[in-house]
Amino acid sequence: MVFYKSLIQWYLQNKRDLPWRKTDNPYFIWLSEIMLQQTRVAQGLPYFLSFTEAFPTVFDLANAPEEKVLKLWQGLGYYSRARNLHATAKHVAYNLDGKFPTTYKELLKLKGVGDYTAAAIASISYGEPVPVVDGNVYRVLSRYFGVDTDISSTQAKAEFRELAGSQLPKDNAAEFNQAIMEFGALKCVPKSPDCANCIFNANCVAYATGRVGELPVKLKKTKVTPRYFNYLIVKDADGNSLMQKRTAKGIWHNLYEFPLLETLTEVPEKDTAHLIDTFPGFDFPVADIKLLTPEKVIHKLSHQHLHIRFWEVKTNSVVKNALSHSELRALPVPVVIHNFIDKHWV
DNA sequence: AAACCGGGGTC
DNA sequence: GACCCAGGTTT
CATH class of the missing domain: 3.90.79.10 (Nucleoside Triphosphate Pyrophosphohydrolase)
Known part of the structure; x- marks a missing residue:
């Protein structure tokens, strides 16, 4: 079967019940995507709930003092996300009449919204056929297709975006993007994935060549x-x-x-x-x-x-x-x- | 291109 | 201790 069909089939049977999956409201999708940048679902979830309760609309967030936004963000880390979140809320509320941009290209102009987040909002809220490339996508694609490009390099992003885009069904980008990320988060995990029981073990290049533990390749080390x-x-x-x-x-x-x-x-x-x-x-x-x-x-x-x-x-x-x-x-x-x-x- | 920006989970 | 997480911005 084609990659995307197996993937989406797996997703529909195994996806987690998460609050931002009950809506296509771009405000909630945007909020969840900013919170989940470099952050696990389990860590971000309680913050999503408290933010949506405190700020049901983008206007509520825009009208709040920054100190209140930062206080609710406290403990989630990467606090520039909260400051950019607040600035973008003000921009959307006051300059865009409360309406989020509806295309990848326009979403990209928002503070705190980069390639990944713009693609996520565009596909999930509006169905635009643009691929997301996050840590899960690097891992799933590098293993399945046996790509050993260093994911910490600049060219890797373009290469994996091309690869993801070639697999993405244009009429179901929302489910494909969420499916590949969910598969990476739950099944194709960084360490010791359960390949013996994986739906892709007959077609996965890394599994066939015994390189699951070596992919994806990441050369850059962080200095402390x-x-x-x-x-x-x-x-x-x-x-x-x-x-x-x-x-x-x-x-x-x-x-x-x-x-x-x-x-x-x-x-x-x-x-x-x-x-x-x-x-x-x-x-x-x-x-x-x-x-x-x-x-x-x-x-x-x-x-x-x-x-x-x-x-x-x-x-x-x-x-x-x-x-x-x-x-x-x-x-x-x-x-x-x-x-x-x-x-x-x- | 490289550095910087948090906190927590996992092995 | 090393690595990772639904990355983005600044230098």
Whole structure:
């Protein structure tokens, strides 16, 4: 049987019951696709539910303050997705009369929407016959057709898009695209796929040649750099603490955190005077400072390992702009800050 | 083309 | 520890 027919047949029998599969409303399709970029379905699902409840329409999302959007996004990672999501919602609501673009080419112009997402929305919401190329597609096609092009190369994307497009039925792009991704997610998995019970094991080149474990080929390795973060937890006379917004380029842009002193190496536990002396903006008398987390806390991101220490800074004065517990808990923060607050706040 | 951007699951 | 996830943007 033709590849796409077997694939769609498998999909119709095995697809998961997911909320964004009950609609073709481009707002919901767009929302789900942005959330699922580099994110597993299981991780994104609860966020999709909370977003659709908080923002039933693109106008609700557009009219929300960014801080509320980031707070709901908290924990999902890649926060530029949330900022672009908000910007695009405003654009659609205010400039496009609440109507999403209806073609791949026009969708591509939206912030946060690249080749994959434009193709996904165009095919799923409007039936446009454009192929998606995501991590699942690389894996399924590279194995089935025995393609060993390095998927981290630039030309791989064009090559696999051509290949996917050659297999895509023009009258059923929506199901084909979802089918190949679902097949990659559930059956043609990265490690130890169950090829013995696969519908394609008679035609799969990788299986026939014993190269399932070698495909797809990905040569580029991610380099991890260590960073040393010292967070200063101010406790003023009212029990309040300072928080600040990360406005610089880099991780966690526009999220909040405690006052931060980043050092090139780990600060010695006894060298507390150094922390206060070098910290800009502390204009109140410090009564006491101590290390709250002597155990090594290493927060691992894809490209950075953050060696994080939390220092408690007590003062007997009332610090201007310091926040109460409930106030700081309302702010969007990185997971590592959220975990600290949960564990250490009384 | 390469670097950057999170957090969690899996083996 | 290494790899991956319904990738996109910036440099």
